[in-house]
Structures are given as C-alpha cells and as structure tokens.
Amino acid sequence: MKAVVHEGQAGINGLSYREMEEPKVGETEVKVKLKAAGLNRRDIMVLTRHKEDQPPLIVGSDGAGIIEEVGSGVSNFNVGDEVIINPSLGWKEKSAVPPKGFEIVGLPDHGTFAEKIVLPVDNVEKKPAHLSWEEASVLSLAAITAYRVLFTRGNVTADDTVMIPGIGSGVATFLLLFAKKVGARVIVTSRSKEKQKKALELGADLAIDTYSDWNKELKDEKVSLLIESIGRATFNKSINIIERGGTIVTFGATTEDEVNIDMRHFFYGQYNLLGSTMGSREEMHEMLAFIEKHEIKPIVDKTFLPEDFEEAFHYLKESQNFGKVTFSFTS
Numbered sequence: 001m002k003a004v005v006h007e008g009q010a011g012i013n014g015l016s017y018r019e020m021e022e023p024k025v026g027e028t029e030v031k032v033k034l035k036a037a038g039l040n041r042r043d044i045m046v047l048t049r050h051k052e053d054q055p056p057l058i059v060g061s062d063g064a065g066i067i068e069e070v071g072s073g074v075s076n077f078n079v080g081d082e083v084i085i086n087p088s089l090g091w092k093e094k095s096a097v098p099p100k101g102f103e104i105v106g107l108p109d110h111g112t113f114a115e116k117i118v119l120p121v122d123n124v125e126k127k128p129a130h131l132s133w134e135e136a137s138v139l140s141l142a143a144i145t146a147y148r149v150l151f152t153r154g155n156v157t158a159d160d161t162v163m164i165p166g167i168g169s170g171v172a173t174f175l176l177l178f179a180k181k182v183g184a185r186v187i188v189t190s191r192s193k194e195k196q197k198k199a200l201e202l203g204a205d206l207a208i209d210t211y212s213d214w215n216k217e218l219k220d221e222k223v224s225l226l227i228e229s230i231g232r233a234t235f236n237k238s239i240n241i242i243e244r245g246g247t248i249v250t251f252g253a254t255t256e257d258e259v260n261i262d263m264r265h266f267f268y269g270q271y272n273l274l275g276s277t278m279g280s281r282e283e284m285h286e287m288l289a290f291i292e293k294h295e296i297k298p299i300v301d302k303t304f305l306p307e308d309f310e311e312a313f314h315y316l317k318e319s320q321n322f323g324k325v326t327f328s329f330t331s
C-alpha cells in the first residue's frame, strides 16, 4: 500500500510517498481503508521527534474510512462500517490526566497518511452522517482537544467572554464553533485580515490583529476565559487581557515553549492557568454528540492528494490555512 513516510532526516525533507507493507489485523483490532486523512501541526513536530536512526514511520493522526477487516474478537463493528479514527490511544474515561501508556496515533506507531491502517477497535467511532469524508477526516484530534479545553477544563457558559488568539488554527476554528453554540461572546485574533473576516462570517463577535494592542482594541472589555495555543508570542498579552480571577487554558505553544511572566501581577490578579491535552474516549463521545446535535461541520480549508505531501506540509507550516487541511485517498 502507498503511504506518506518519514525516515532518514529531520523535517519535511525526510518525507516520501512510497510503498509500505500492509498491516495485519489482531484479535481486537480493525483494518480501515482510509478515504481521507486530516493534517495537524503535530504532524510537523513529529518530523523532528521521529529520529533519523529509527525505522520508517507513517505519519498522521486523523482519518476517516471504511472498515475492511475485523479481528476475531470484534463484535461491535463490521466490515463496511463507515468510521472516524480516534487518535487518543489508551485513554477511556474522562480523568484529570491521561493514564500511563497513553499515546497518540502517528508516533511511536504508524499513522493515518496511508491507504490502510490497523487500530484497536476502541479507537474507531461511527462517522457522523452529516459530514463528508473530508470533513469527518479532520474532526478527531482538533475537535477532541477543543472540546476538553472548552468544556472539561474551561467550564464554558453563555456568560463567558471567550478569547481565541490565532483563529487560523484548526483547533481554534472548532473552539469558535463550539463556544458560539453555547452562547458565549467570542473574540478572536489573527495576523491575517482575511482570516479575521472569515472568523466574523463564522460567528465571532469581534476579530482583531494578533500583533495589535489588545487592551486598546477591546477598550474596557475584559475576557473571562482565554484559550491560548500560540505560546511565547502572545502569552503575556493573554494574561493582561483577562479579567481579575479569569482563566487561561493552554494546550499549545506554536511560537516557542518558554515564557517569562510577572508573578506578582499574576497572583494579585488571582488568575487561573490550566493545561490541557487531547481528550478521553468519553470526551470523544460527548464531542460527537455535541456536533451531531448542533450539526456542526468542521472548516476544511484545503484538500491535497497524498503525493502532494510536500506542498501540504508547507501550506500548514506557513499557516496559510484557515481551519483544517486534509489528504484525499479516494482517487
């Protein structure tokens, strides 16, 4: 089978689209023939985490397709079922942190940018009927992250003013769609005027430039819940825009991990800082119920063919996307 594979050298230059051996199905596993496979910023980071001396790795965490084979111990899914892949391996119940042994599909084991993948049956879910293959393929990683950030960690309500810096991000577009369905006021930022405009069309109440003076732009308005994933470039601006006693939930650091903060300002302000990462199977089920109830559709910005992997990875790395990017395996 053909796959987007990383080997030999760090970064995008270590990628190729080549033949790999088709995986075999174990007792409690299923084989999925992929229709489409969504990209995430994680896929770019994997290209440096997967070392040059390690065996070739099929990249990718997200995907949707049709079950082609089931293991002898599988009774809840059948050949022909349409499914999406849940990339959270080994995290069933909602808990403060994932259990020991938790991993994400696409490192250390093979991922979704392939014609076929074998997974534990617990890591597939019925494809929401209102979504196309492309839409279904970009849902899991970003939407489960957004769901846990906003609901489990952020306890969002209709009374919140939620701020989302970097609205171009795949996760951020889900945060916007989810928070608006709850009835919260939503303020977003982007470096791009075009993305600010698109966010307003999607329901954002206010869109401003990421590099502007946020306090000036928001006048006296304060934010109760801020969802931070940009990291160093915006973290201190985020602390300075939330109301006293307000909450920041952080789940990413696109622009560097290390940040200096003014501790005195932070504790005088009685702020809350929460971390979050991915989500459990229980949260996956809650998220799927939420998007089905509200008929939410992921924002798919662009679809690439897997052989155009280089173009797709650069497109995401340079943040040209508004929302999600995916590979189509249907041709």
Ligand SMILES: NC(=O)c1ccc[n+]([C@@H]2O[C@H](COP(=O)([O-])OP(=O)(O)OC[C@H]3O[C@@H](n4cnc5c(N)ncnc54)[C@H](OP(=O)(O)O)[C@@H]3O)[C@@H](O)[C@H]2O)c1
Pocket: 039, 040, 041, 042, 141, 142, 145, 165, 166, 167, 168, 169, 170, 171, 172, 189, 190, 191, 192, 195, 210, 229, 230, 233, 251, 252, 253, 254, 255, 276, 277, 278, 316, 319, 321, 323
């Ligand atoms: N912990 C988890 O479970 C988890 C899960 C998913 C993602 N993440 C992390 O969350 C982040 C977003 O992931 P994603 O896949 O949604 O990413 P993405 O689609 O690549 O989006 C990243 C966004 O960050 C903003 N950005 C990038 N460089 C910037 C800069 N120099 N200054 C200001 N803003 C900048 C951009 O917003 P604009 O273009 O609008 O300005 C861009 O759209 C990443 O750091 C990722 O690793 C973590």
